[in-house]
Amino acid sequence: MKLPENVEKPLRVALVSLLVCGLLFPLAVTGISELVFPYQANGEQVTLNNTTVGSALIAQDFNASVFFHPRNSSASSVDPDITIGDAYGQIGRISNATGISGGTLKGIVNSLADSTLFFFGSRYVNIISLNLYLIKHYPSIYDRYVKT
Amino acid sequence: MITAPEIAFIAIIWLIVIVVGWLLAGFMYTIYSGRKSRLDRIFSPVERVFFRISGVDPTKDMTWKQYFISLLLLNSVQAAFAFLILSYQSFLPLNPQHFPDMSWSLALNTALSFSANCDLQHYAGENSLSYFSQMMAITFLQFTSAASGMSVAVAIFRGFSGKFQGLGNFYSDFIKSIVRVLLPISFIASIVLVSTGIPQTLNGYVLANTISGGTEILKVGPVASMTSIMQLGTNGGGYFGANSAYPFENPNPISNWIEVVLMMVIPTAFPFLFGRMVGNKKEGNVLLFTSYMLYAIDLAVAFIALSSLNRGMEARLGVFSSVFWTVTTTAFTTGSVNASLAGMNPLVVLSAFMGMLIQATPGGAGVGTMYMLMYVVMTVFIVGLMAGRTPEYLGSKITPSDVKLAMVAFISHPIIILLPTIIVFASGVASSAGIGRGPIGFSEVFYEYTSAAANNGSDFLGTAGNTVFFNVSTGIVIWLGRFIPILVMLNIAGNMNSRIRNFEEGLKTDNILFAAILLFSITILVILTFFPFLVIGPLLAYLEGIQNAL
Structure with missing residues (x-):
């Protein structure tokens, strides 16, 4: 099934931004913080x-x-x-x-x-x-x- | 009263913010005008991945209508994602405290509120949201709503300047704002905030056996990664119900002032960016100067009453920092709070109102400058009438239809604030929610809708606002307050973009005289619109306070 372009594009941009801002970003900050500042991070x-x-x-x-x-x-x-x-x-x-x-x-x-x-x-x-x-x-x- | 060292301290903070904002504006100018930058080597590959996955052609210009529809569609999809995540968080991972799903009306309110950069909260995050929701619903929308506001402002700047082909491509502006501005700054800020004591972990809450033999739960989580973007993106919705008063969100004076600078930087950079994009830096300086003068007036009003305050404040922050924050967070329409408004003198509340009613002192990320341009259009028109000249701005004619549009944006603000406020008191909603009918009860409800309409998010009602009526009504007000002015200002920018420029005749708008006229007209417009309501709210409360003291 092919979605119309004006639905597909926002859906794709929303998904990429969700993964980058909602998942990768906090995970990266968590990884570095637990490594460098474990006392403060916890x-x-x-x-x-x-x-x-x-x-x-x-x-x-x-x-x-x-x-x-x-x-x-x-x-x-x-x-x-x-x-x-x-x-x-x-x-x-x-x-x-x-x-x-x-x-x-x-x-x-x-x-x-x-x-x-x-x-x-x-x-x-x-x-x-x-x-x-x-x-x-x-x-x-x-x-x-x-x-x- | 405020002391001389405290005034000096404000001056230093302002200086830091203005210098950083100026530098950031130079950087953003290269981004949004498509110029080469030394940082392309780092950012371009990341951006290309974004563009390829999302199927966006960044070179394709949009009309103002296409720009608006793309924005509305994207923000709707993003709000829908957040709504679903909040509604089904018990089935999703990273929920070590086993929090249940949010009710539909609260999830709706939260999704509408955060997707529109408002961040009014009718819940306390530490007692109701899983780590997954805090990251994938809240932190996510804090990035996207800030990027949306910045993109819209840039498109409007392009139209006003007339120096670009069109208004640009929304998806391209949105992705660039995230990849080149918001993510890198938030990343560095998050790590710095962790070093000051803000937690950042996915381990569950910690049960402590206290020294006196009791137990206590330490509510940790991915806090720093939210706190950075919540301030930087002028979002304001906190990880904790007590927001930036909670020690894990703002552990000491160092974190406090880092967070203040973060929330001020982007709104300060945008007028500078405007000046660069229209090809006359002085035009941007005038807007920034006017914003900061209005902000200074707000601060002065708030600090009149300083000596009589102390309730509801954190000892590590003190009275000065709490009042400064309260005025700044509303002047920049961030809405984070580091002290309880209920403990504040009514004059501080009045100042907070002024920030949210004007929305351009300097206002939120990107949109603050957009509101300033709305006032500019109206001011240029009024001055043109008085001087008997054709009103012009940046060489372009300001037509009666532009002014009508600007008035629609301006008038929508009081309507969406005052109408629901009146409904609350005229119907039985106020009394059934336990809201008093005196000046303080009135201020609470008036503040709620003002904060919603101004996309500020600081609130008086707190979790008492978690009723179906308030959740749905403020949700609607938030989206109207966000998208009506954006629609109208994009329309004006679209019209101006195609007009012939003539720099010979028009009124000079790049000097101190115009800044003074602009300041005067904003003050008159806003006071005329809202004065009666301010009188029966915070001003009456202030006078009652004086009467009681006598």
């Missing part, structure tokens, strides 16, 4: 005691008062970061619960903080990095809170 997975405990980019619940907590309302609802002010506001509670001095905690927050506009702008800090730092550097306090 969602920056964080492991602790040989178990995947989450992603550095996705917020998770930290119930205990010894941890920094994420915000609940945010546009994506999985915002892994808090503002520097929010982090400072949690220092008192964490210091009371752990005995780590407020000054030390503030130093940790500052050392891990980033800026929204590279050299200026508002500062923010990733709660997963913060809590992992505490778990690694204060095992005697934190080990019993790690349930993974």
Whole structure:
């Protein structure tokens, strides 16, 4: 059966573009990414005691008062970061619960903080990095809170 | 208020985009005018494969009608492919989460929306689309709709310039846009975006045992290969429901600003390309200058209210980047979002409206400049009447029938926005969908149809829009909003192509004075058309906010 030309041509162009843009392109990007940036390509997975405990980019619940907590309302609802002010506001509670001095905690927050506009702008800090730092550097306090 | 370093930052971003856009325009000029390029050695063989398989003769010129019909047919077939893939994804491979098929009305809405470069989404991709659908339906249409818009603009440029034989061959322009512009840039951008932390994998979602003893699912997938073309092609439909607010789609300030530059580059390059194609670079500069002035006004309005914002924003992006993105994504009719509109000050919403109502500030890939030319035709005519001269543009007469056509394109925009908005409130649809009747409820529905008609795709309703009524009605509005102006502008370009040129008498359009007149006439036209609706929507919400604060 021969299709009329004004049906056949768009059908052919659509098929070629489907295969190239919808299949070959994402597959090529996947291949190279898995090879060159395997950590990023798989969602920056964080492991602790040989178990995947989450992603550095996705917020998770930290119930205990010894941890920094994420915000609940945010546009994506999985915002892994808090503002520097929010982090400072949690220092008192964490210091009371752990005995780590407020000054030390503030130093940790500052050392891990980033800026929204590279050299200026508002500062923010990733709660997963913060809590992992505490778990690694204060095992005697934190080990019993790690349930993974 | 905005600070001096923030203004400097905007200036740097603009400078980068304008330089890159200028370079890209030079490259695109060689592509679309068929000149030799050093990159032919790489691209020509790939293109020949495309041409051979699809049976396209790239040298065959088309009339404006043939060009339009080819575009419409191709986009229809492509939309049909996507509709079928979404409707039967449970039978197709690469569905590790075993997502069910999409409902017919949602699949229809999605196929119409992405094939028309709108990307309004009534679904959250991470909870409803297989990897196959994300690649073969969504990413696919993001390439093709951008390439379609670019092709149409190039055909219109040819007609306006009168320096080419005809308007060109649609399939040739389409294939070249994909092979030479969109694929290479998206490829590099995808890899760079992966390096910033955007996932790109076909492994299924990851189950994590969280530190506090809970579980969490990490929703990964082929995200970066979509994010690059979604921004570059001014598509805007994201992998995730939360779009570019979701950390896997926009992990940090570096990815954020790369994505901003990507969405701005092609719309910025097109006015430069226009200048080259009509043989007077200043003509292109005037269009670009006017677009950026309107864009600057939008930014200024949005930043008036900056200090009162903070809800619904991601900490890593902050207030400045969120507001800048919201204005830019509507000014370039991309429609991706990196913060929740519901948390935004009504003045930011007003700015977003202005971008979508004008559609040329600078607007979407290719079509933004097309809209600017629609305003040019109307402006030249008005000025001609006032000065008592025959209206001319680029040496060609602008006839009353051209102006009538341009008015059809212009008037169709308010009609397809306002009519369904009124129907929603006059019928029981608004209350049954749980939409309020106050200024915010009105803004939500008005925004939905504005975004659909402007092929923007950012939205207020979100998944609440997933009803048969909204799916079908916005789907229709999207296609009318896409193809009526394209039809009309191709018609004008076709008429102008064959006219005799006379550069002696006409009004000079390549100078700052004309840019000012153009800016003024666009502002008047758009404000006169939409002002009452902006008053009862975002402006009323803003005034209510002030009243509550007092």
